[in-house]
Amino acid sequence: MLHTIILSQKQGQLRRASLQSILAIAFVLQMFGVVGLVGWLSFRHGQQAIKELVTNLHRQAADQVSHHLKDYLSAPKLINQINEQALQSGAIELSDKDNMGRFFWKQTQLFDVSYINFGTPSGELVGAERKSNGSFGIDLLTRKHPGTLYEYAVDSRGNRTQLLNRYAYNHRLESWYTNAVRAGKPVWSDVYEWDGMPGVLAISASYPLYDDRAILIGVLGVDRVISDMANSLRQIQPGRSSVVFIVERSGLLVASSSSQPSFALTNGQAQRIPASQSRDPLIQATAVQLANQFGNLANIQFSQTLEFSIAGEKQFVQVIPWRDELGLDWLIAIALPESDFMEHIHANARSTILMCLAAFFSSIYMASLTSRWLATPILQLSQASKQMTEGDLKQNVEITPPLSWLPQIGEVEELATSFNRMSGRLQDSFEVLETVNAELESRIEQRTTELRNSLAEKEILLREIHHRVKNNLHVISNLLDMQADSIQDERVLSFLSDSQDRIQAMALIHDHLYQLANSGLIDIDDYIQRLVENLLFSYSEVNGNVRAILEIEPVKLAIETAIPCGLLINELVTNSLKYAFPNHQTGEIHIELHQEIGQKLHLYVWDNGIGIPDNLDWQNSNSLGLKLIGLFSQQLRADMHHAFANGVFFHFAFEPLKYNPRF
Incomplete structure (x- = not known):
């Protein structure tokens, strides 16, 4: 709908006018009377340019695909x-x-x-x-x-x-x-x-x-995933209905710009398909035409063009061989329907119409005047908005037309009024927000400081506890060592030595916890490494020819699991060092710890020593070490398997015990 714009030059007063009316009048005056003539000329010249346009589009698309494949x-x-x-x-x-x-x-x-x-x-x-x-x-x-x-x-x-x-x-x-x-x-x-x-x-x-x-x-x-090339080929395809596809010499599709896949799913498995069996009708028809004209795709050794029709519509096709130094030998096919070119021709005709309008002096004058008329107030609002985004909220916009006789644009004037009101309210709101924000920051900082101090006190207390436990265990170990100096009975000395090893195994746990910033979890791989090294050192004079082979996954365990696991390994390794290799025999002790995806742990300990006699009932033995193996296995709630042929083999499968938080 057009509204009448009334200009009162006698009174020199500015009247309000609708922005929609101004735009409608300006464009109607520019377009009126020339659309028919320009359309006819555009269509006439467009028909003559189809062949040249096809060649250019083919060449551009082929170059882009070749460069894309190379890159x-x-x-x-x-x-x-x-x-x-x-x-x-x-x-x-x-x-x-x-x-x-x-x-x-x-x-x-x-x-x-x-x-x-x-x-x-x-x-x-x-x-x-x-x-x-x-x-x-x-x-x-x-x-x-x-x-x-x-x-x-x-x-x-x-x-x-x-x-x-x-x-x-x-x-x-x-x-x-x-x-x-x-x-x-x-x-x-x-x-x-x-x-x-x-x-x-x-x-x-x-x-x-x-x-x-x-x-x-x-x-x-x-x-390199080549199914992703479909997106790039869609960007390269020269027309809306055109298609670009890459095919092997065997006829199998590699990739295409079509929305149809280059494969078929059979029982959940992707099966590659020939281009002649593609669900895209243009790809299928192009592949059939290539086979009919050249017999075998291997016969295409240089760029080829052909034309054919689908349902009465002409199709323009170009095929280009593409090879690389590692042996790839593909064909790039570009199929362009004629309807896509007609869209280009029509678009060129419309562009020509717009260019012809520029010949009219009145259109140029009105376009210039209208652009200034519209741009001046919008520019003022834009500059004020930019100042507000940079932090200067004190903005007040006054709209002034570029020429004194031009009326104010009603919508723009209302927009400026709303903008000025918004600016004032934003200033008030930001002042309130700054006050509230400062108060909240002060409270948060105070609370953060209190929590940080409380956490630091708890960490220091827990580290001190582990330190004292570790020192007390070392004192007990030293007392046992001093007691051993006054005992001659080898059996008693052996008991004292085993007790010291068990105490050292527990002391290592608390030593780890004391050194950790977060005293809750143990790096079991480092702990087992140190535990076995201590045991090998303790028995180096008796069995210096035995070496330990460890394969431990990096797993973190809570103290509830780490202590019985460490004591269990201590007993198994100690028994191997004491009994598996008599007379300074050379041997190996293997320790492996793996964790399943479901968190279940598997501990394997075996040696290649003399093993345990067949007539020995180890589960009912009076040996404290063998009894402790069973007790620690029960404490871990582990499934235990063993074998005593060609040495001793133990396998324990268990879930990590639940970690009990200290605070």
């Missing part, structure tokens, strides 16, 4: 070269799996790739993964656990922390490994489905490494 697939090749040089120079060692894992983890943060790994012919593998949720992980497959891949979480420095998963895996059967070994040079793997993620297709750049004797050391691999 998208360059990172895996670069990473393999970096890792090959790092291995050759000794920057990373094949034997140092932890350092290799951290090295790969850093690269997953620097490069947009999904997986970096190194697999050996002996079955070992180290890998670093960038997951779809943005987290990272490190995978290990070792000789000790052949065929089982361990997946770990990592901390901020790339160190392995929690064991997340374990599953059967043999990389020597995967195409990224077998293709590289078969070729004996850097190659690409086949396109494959990502393990455990249906619908995610990836490709791996593989790099075999050989020693000076041409013996295979292992294969480097970098995985």
